[in-house]
Amino acid sequence: MSGKPVLHYVSVRGRMEPVKWLLAAAGVEFEEKFVETKEDLQKLRAGGSLLFQQIPMVEIDGMKLVQTRAILNYIAGKYNLYGKDLKERALIDMYVEGLADLNELIMYHDFKPANEKEKNLASIFDKAMNRYLPVFEKVLKDHGQDFLVGNKLSRADVNLLETILVLEEFKPDALAKFPVLQSFKARMCSMPNIKKFLQPGSPKKPPLQEKEIPALLAIFE
Structure with missing residues (x-):
């Protein structure tokens, strides 16, 4: 694929949040596709998008990357946030x-x-x-x-x-x-990119609320 990275995860904080932080710091716009039900997750799995049957998953540069550390390493390297040597x-x-x-x-x-x-x-x-x-x-x-x-x-x-x-x-x-x-x-x-990400209305997620936990757990059961 080309264009903006597409982030697949549940609509709360978690393992995708550092990915969003890193993209935001690099000034990269992205799209989010939320996994809202167990069926949404099963659809991703059945379609072969999740190598290890797990999210987060990020579509970027023609790849469907899973495993949070691998995703972060790739983004950091791509956007020059991974040191000079x-x-x-x-x-x-x-x-x-x-x-x-x-x-x-x-x-x-x-x-x-x-x-x-x-x-x-x-x-x-x-x-x-x-x-x-x-x-x-x-x-x-x-x-x-x-x-x-x-x-x-x-x-x-x-x-x-x-x-x-x-x-x-x-x-x-x-x-x-x-x-x-x-x-x-x-x-x-x-820093401008980070300051923007910290503003209300950005993709930055608020803390998880207790009332959200049952629906979240139901997706992964």
């Missing part, structure tokens, strides 16, 4: 994979039983405040540049900003002890 790419991958561990905890929080949510949220904050955010505060401080790798925007910067903003939805003062990350967030949010 193998060394920079390794650093970007290292930072992104570290953030992935934290983002997995956050993504599954909404699906925890009610009696486990408080404990789970405390665990997320403990790991964020004591393991992950201090790392990126130090990386940016030691690097002495506006971005995590080199002096150019990469997928690692975009992923870090996305993670920070999600943490702040739970804990508005998450960056209180991290002045370098505060400055990083301000710079990133002022």
Whole structure:
């Protein structure tokens, strides 16, 4: 296919959200086709569009890409958000994979039983405040540049900003002890493409609501 990338996923946050963030940061317009029912998902599977029977799936450059990391790697490489050489790419991958561990905890929080949510949220904050955010505060401080790798925007910067903003939805003062990350967030949010993506009416999804969970689970049962 040609033209805009087409994103196939459910109409909530999840594994497609980092893809949208990366495309938006690159200034790339995209279309979304939402999987709204179990039948929609079965149709994609029956049509051979899902290599491993799973979404997200992105149609881009004549391919139907699945597996979130593969999708993100391709987009980052295509739009020059993946460093200038193998060394920079390794650093970007290292930072992104570290953030992935934290983002997995956050993504599954909404699906925890009610009696486990408080404990789970405390665990997320403990790991964020004591393991992950201090790392990126130090990386940016030691690097002495506006971005995590080199002096150019990469997928690692975009992923870090996305993670920070999600943490702040739970804990508005998450960056209180991290002045370098505060400055990083301000710079990133002022970049035109990202600023546009943060405006009301953009494809950026709001937090998952509890009332949405049953219909979402029914699609994948």
